[in-house]
Amino acid sequence: MNSLFIYLSVLLGLLSNENPTLTINIHNIDALQGNIIIGIYSSEHGWLEKDSEIKHYRIxxxxxxxxxxITDLPKGDYAVSMYHDANSDGICNLNFVGIPKEAYGFSNNFKPKFSAPKFKDCKFSFANDHIMDIKLVD
Structure with a gap:
């Protein structure tokens, strides 16, 4: 009987370690066209580099x-980057000095001033169900 109790306790413990849910609400979408491209990063290494995100979404x-x-993201520290690919060309179009011409946003609603943000600027800890609101900037 004692071993059955231990077995059930372990089983219930494993079931309770399910991934929490991350909900990202994107605000300030100007045009009803194209896609929102979202990248989720887990470290400074590869931050904002193409194809280095751990999760990639197109909405x-x-x-x-x-x-x-998102229901399959394990607990941990992450940062989110996104842009509105209004012309559906699959890239974040930049002007001649490297500033995005398409609306973009980051976790923590970080607004870069003179350069791209660092991972630490956008990092958040994800341990429980979380709702994140990100406002796109033009």
Missing amino acids: PVNSTIESLV
Whole structure:
């Protein structure tokens, strides 16, 4: 009987370690066209580099507020980067000095001033269900 109790306790402990849910609400979408491209990064290494995100999402824009619900992200420290690919060309178009011409946003609603943000500027700890609101900037 005692071993059955231990077995059930271990089993319930494993089940309770499920991944929490991260909901990202994207605000300030100007045009109902294209896609929102979202990258989730887990470290400074590779931050904002193409194809180095641990998760990558493409959400078709259908309204002025879009949401993404992520249920398979383990607990940890992360940072989110996104842009509105309004022309659906698959890249974040930049002007001649390297500033995005398309609306973009970061976790913590970090707004860069003279250079791209660092991972630590956008980092957040993810341990429980979390709702994040990110406002795109033009």
